[in-house]
Amino acid sequence: MTTTNKIDAIVVGSGAGGGTAARVLTDRGWNVVVLEKGKPWHADDFLPFDELHFREHKTLIPKIDTDPMTYAGLDDKQSLPSERWWEIEMVGGSTMVWDANFPRYADEDMSITQYLDIASIPNSQVVDMPDWPWSYDDLQPWFEIAEHEWAVSGRAGQTIGIKGAKPWSQERTRSGYDYPQPPLIDHASTKFLMSTFGKAGMPAYRGPRAINARTYDGRPACSFCGYDQFFACPVNARSNSVNTMLSRALHTGRCDLRTEHCVTRVGFENGKVTGVYYITEPNGAEQFLAAPRVFLSAQPIQSARLMLLSKVPDPNNVVGHYLTYHTKANADFIFKKRPSWDTKSDGASHNNIGTLQLRDLYIINDKKHRKPFARDKSTYLTKGGKFSIYDPYTCIPPLRNLKGAAMGKEKTGVWGRDLVDYLSEVRSNAAVTFSFTGDAMSVHDNRVELDEKKKDSWGVPVARTFYHHHQYDRDLAKYAIDRISDVMVNRGGGELRKYELQSEANPGYGHVHGCLRAGTDRTKSVLDPLCQSWEVKNLYVLDASFMPTAGASNPSITMIANAYRVCRNVQ
Amino acid sequence: MWTFTKSDKHFFTPDQRAQCEALFEAILPGSETNPGARDADAVEYIDSLLTMGHETYFDIPNLQKLYPAGLAAIDAASNAAFGAGVTQITTEQAAALLAQMKAGTLPGAMPAGDQTKFFTNVRAQCLEGCFGDPRWGGNKNGVMWRWYGWIVPAQPFQRTTLAPQRLPIKGKRAAAKKPATKSRRPRA
Numbered sequence: 001m002t003t004t005n006k007i008d009a010i011v012v013g014s015g016a017g018g019g020t021a022a023r024v025l026t027d028r029g030w031n032v033v034v035l036e037k038g039k040p041w042h043a044d045d046f047l048p049f050d051e052l053h054f055r056e057h058k059t060l061i062p063k064i065d066t067d068p069m070t071y072a073g074l075d076d077k078q079s080l081p082s083e084r085w086w087e088i089e090m091v092g093g094s095t096m097v098w099d100a101n102f103p104r105y106a107d108e109d110m111s112i113t114q115y116l117d118i119a120s121i122p123n124s125q126v127v128d129m130p131d132w133p134w135s136y137d138d139l140q141p142w143f144e145i146a147e148h149e150w151a152v153s154g155r156a157g158q159t160i161g162i163k164g165a166k167p168w169s170q171e172r173t174r175s176g177y178d179y180p181q182p183p184l185i186d187h188a189s190t191k192f193l194m195s196t197f198g199k200a201g202m203p204a205y206r207g208p209r210a211i212n213a214r215t216y217d218g219r220p221a222c223s224f225c226g227y228d229q230f231f232a233c234p235v236n237a238r239s240n241s242v243n244t245m246l247s248r249a250l251h252t253g254r255c256d257l258r259t260e261h262c263v264t265r266v267g268f269e270n271g272k273v274t275g276v277y278y279i280t281e282p283n284g285a286e287q288f289l290a291a292p293r294v295f296l297s298a299q300p301i302q303s304a305r306l307m308l309l310s311k312v313p314d315p316n317n318v319v320g321h322y323l324t325y326h327t328k329a330n331a332d333f334i335f336k337k338r339p340s341w342d343t344k345s346d347g348a349s350h351n352n353i354g355t356l357q358l359r360d361l362y363i364i365n366d367k368k369h370r371k372p373f374a375r376d377k378s379t380y381l382t383k384g385g386k387f388s389i390y391d392p393y394t395c396i397p398p399l400r401n402l403k404g405a406a407m408g409k410e411k412t413g414v415w416g417r418d419l420v421d422y423l424s425e426v427r428s429n430a431a432v433t434f435s436f437t438g439d440a441m442s443v444h445d446n447r448v449e450l451d452e453k454k455k456d457s458w459g460v461p462v463a464r465t466f467y468h469h470h471q472y473d474r475d476l477a478k479y480a481i482d483r484i485s486d487v488m489v490n491r492g493g494g495e496l497r498k499y500e501l502q503s504e505a506n507p508g509y510g511h512v513h514g515c516l517r518a519g520t521d522r523t524k525s526v527l528d529p530l531c532q533s534w535e536v537k538n539l540y541v542l543d544a545s546f547m548p549t550a551g552a553s554n555p556s557i558t559m560i561a562n563a564y565r566v567c568r569n570v571q
Numbered sequence: 572m573w574t575f576t577k578s579d580k581h582f583f584t585p586d587q588r589a590q591c592e593a594l595f596e597a598i599l600p601g602s603e604t605n606p607g608a609r610d611a612d613a614v615e616y617i618d619s620l621l622t623m624g625h626e627t628y629f630d631i632p633n634l635q636k637l638y639p640a641g642l643a644a645i646d647a648a649s650n651a652a653f654g655a656g657v658t659q660i661t662t663e664q665a666a667a668l669l670a671q672m673k674a675g676t677l678p679g680a681m682p683a684g685d686q687t688k689f690f691t692n693v694r695a696q697c698l699e700g701c702f703g704d705p706r707w708g709g710n711k712n713g714v715m716w717r718w719y720g721w722i723v724p725a726q727p728f729q730r731t732t733l734a735p736q737r738l739p740i741k742g743k744r745a746a747a748k749k750p751a752t753k754s755r756r757p758r759a
Contacts, residue, residue, distance in 0.1 A: 052703040057628035
């Protein structure tokens with residue numbers, strides 16, 4: 001696209017949301033300029049594999065000393081520099097280093113009021129959990145397009161529910177629908193885990209991944225190199241915004257991707273967007289680019305920061321508020337009677353990608369529906385979350401695994417004899433690690449502000465976050481981990497090793513959403529149901545900041561499906 | 572693509588290097604059946620890393636101050652407690668000092684917060700020197716990867732037979748049948 005062409009839209013950010021916007025809008029015949037703060041990278045830039053260079057030395061994430069965000073701490077008074085693990089500043093954004101878990105958010109996430117018993121929640125007066133302004137059915141066609149264009153592997157309609165219940169899938173699909181690729185090959189632990197959890201009435205299933213199970217869309221199947229999350233895929237087997245969306249957008253000739261353009265604020269007049277201001281060098285002169293529509297997709301905290309820097313009117317004190325991080329928890333188990341899941345000796349690849357998911361605790365108590373969820377009357381918790389299941393030995397590179405290694409609840413960060421014991425154990429015995437993603441209570445005080453004391457390397461004030469995980473989140477993490485621990489120890493013969501629960505403080509790790517909520521009531525939301533600012537017309541937000549509540553799955557596919565919906569419907 | 576060639580420069584004095592090596596061995600002690608930090612020459616990794624700058628790892632300028640201070644503090648505490656420097660005491664005694672360092676209770680002038688920070692880094696960089704790619708100086712001859720089983724099958728460790736070897740690049744069975752001809756792994 002030449003710069004003399006009329007610009008129909010500016011997209012800020014080139015990750016999952018921004019890339020999708022560029023793809024859909026250019027497909028509609030629009031001329032789109034994508035402004036990306038980072039530089040372009042080529043797949044070869046991520047070779048040779050090196051855990052020290054790419055992960056331990058944090059080469060791919062913004063540097064914490066020069067480009068942090070800050071956390072106000074539990075007393076809400078601090079300004080502590082915090083790592084931005086999921087705000088990758090490069091073309092393609094965080095899709096370049098993600099794990100590409102692609103489960104859909106479900107009815108239970110979007111119609112949340114039906115699945116919560118607010119009165120039973122401690123300190124419930126601070127909790128605000130509205131229904132989403134659209135339903136799962138509204139997103140259904142957009143999920144399907146997104147799953148095909150982002151090349152998802154998996155199997156639709158896998159059964160979950162209590163033993164003996166009618167086959168039923170939470171990620172509801174129309175009859176006959178399936179993902180474009182079959183699931184990735186099973187990890188060696190799959191049979192054991194499916195059998196053990198199946199007997200416990202908690203069926204595990206092969207989760208959808210945006211990773212090629214076979215050659216697809218001109219890209220090869222996964223090589224199982226062992227370097228997945230926090231590494232970029234050097235062979236393009238894992239989908240990202242560049243190899244799915246931007247490649248299509250650029251191919252139209254109507255997409256102009258401008259890198260190392262740092263957007264500093266959005267321009268607007270008389271309640272209508274006029275364009276964006278940006279700089280191309282640190283502390284450089286602000287330049288203006290005019291366009292009739294602007295789409296922000298810079299990751300939730302950064303998009304909120306841009307709204308605040310732009311001084312978008314906020315008559316109801318909601319901009320930046322209701323920030324949510326998923327409730328996280330982890331547990332590892334070792335099985336002394338089983339040999340390691342290592343499959344090298346048969347000539348197959350050493351490494352694998354765990355694809356098993358466990359959704360049985362998505363709903364813990366369901367008082368209003370007759371759906372096949374187990375009920376547990378011993379707890380007040382109703383809405384829960386899901387687990388991703390991996391092997392710490394063959395799915396995670398050694399440094400990441402060993403730095404977090406534990407030999408029980410009390411022995412974390414092992415060293416000395418404990419470390420030798422851990423190493424001796426994990427190299428010869430089967431191990432399993434569970435990563436829990438749970439819903440989180442939305443609270444007005446959890447928020448993003450501008451940090452007036454700290455500027456980033458571009459000379460712009462950084463985002464300052466305030467966050468306390470609600471009691472519900474912490475109770476949920478413990479409940480969920482203890483439930484699977486019971487199955488692994490008492491039915492599977494495992495011994496607990498790692499046991500990490502959600503703490504009240506969250507300086508910024510995990511799936512992030514909220515802070516620019518979409519809603520039907522303009523006094524309680526920042527965006528209308530088409531994710532357009534209530535106060536500035538033609539200013540749209542596409543990253544997960546629109547999510548009114550956290551939901552309980554990896555947010556990518558839901559956010560992407562929504563970007564398709566918005567971009568096909570904007571005028 | 573990125574390329575990396577380790578320089579021959581070192582940061583530590585010979586005394587500091589020996590002290591750091593003793594601490595690393597206490598973090599991952601070797602035995603007749605498992606390689607330790609000394610077998611991996613993990614200290615070479617940090618001794619080399621500290622000559623590099625902010626562009627390699629943002630924390631290097633801080634570590635350049637922390638390591639000499641931490642090593643001096645633990646050596647002084649070792650002299651006070653055991654009548655010998657940290658290179659002259661047993662691995663168990665060094666571990667006892669590190670445990671105090673971790674808790675921030677090591678006698679001496681080093682502030683408690685710095686002690687904990689030093690311990691955290693000693694543990695981190697010991698692991699990095701043991702399990703990182705050998706191109707960075709540690710994990711000598713891929714000794715840790717071969718024992719742990721990263722990329723290649725886990726192999727038994729026998730100290731008496733530890734001789735410089737190249738990393739085997741295929742599974743045991745494949746290697747036995749015919750020599751490997753190609754690999755996408757960089758050679759150690």
